[in-house]
Amino acid sequence: MTFSSRVSLYSVFGPSHLDRANELRRQGKSEDGDVVMYLLESAGVATVAGTAYGLSPYFRLSIATSIENLEEGCTRIARAVAELR
Numbered sequence: 001m002t003f004s005s006r007v008s009l010y011s012v013f014g015p016s017h018l019d020r021a022n023e024l025r026r027q028g029k030s031e032d033g034d035v036v037m038y039l040l041e042s043a044g045v046a047t048v049a050g051t052a053y054g055l056s057p058y059f060r061l062s063i064a065t066s067i068e069n070l071e072e073g074c075t076r077i078a079r080a081v082a083e084l085r
Contacts, residue, residue, distance in 0.1 A: 009064040012055060027084075032057045043080035045073050 032049040036059050039045045050058035063070060 009062065010060050011063050012050065012058045012060050032059045035059055039077060039080060042083065043073075043076035045076050045080075 032051055032055075035057075036047050036049045039047055039059075045061075048060040050056045050060065053060065061073070
């Protein structure tokens with residue numbers, strides 16, 4: 001028997017949720033698309049810009065994965081944000 005799920009789980013964050021959001025702004029990276037690209041390039045974590053859903057300046061992160069993957073993704077995001085000077 002095969003089961004198919006049509007449920008997606010996401011969490012939405014904005015640059016203001018990042019402790020170092022002011023540094024992103026100083027670097028000219030205050031738009032949600034800039035944050036998404038920064039996280040992809042610096043942390044290897046893929047997120048979706050809120051503009052795709054009419055939710056700018058937020059970005060979306062899928063949480064439909066294992067706890068281990070979520071912990072690793074959050075660790076990578078935290079490391080990338082901590083590297084902002």
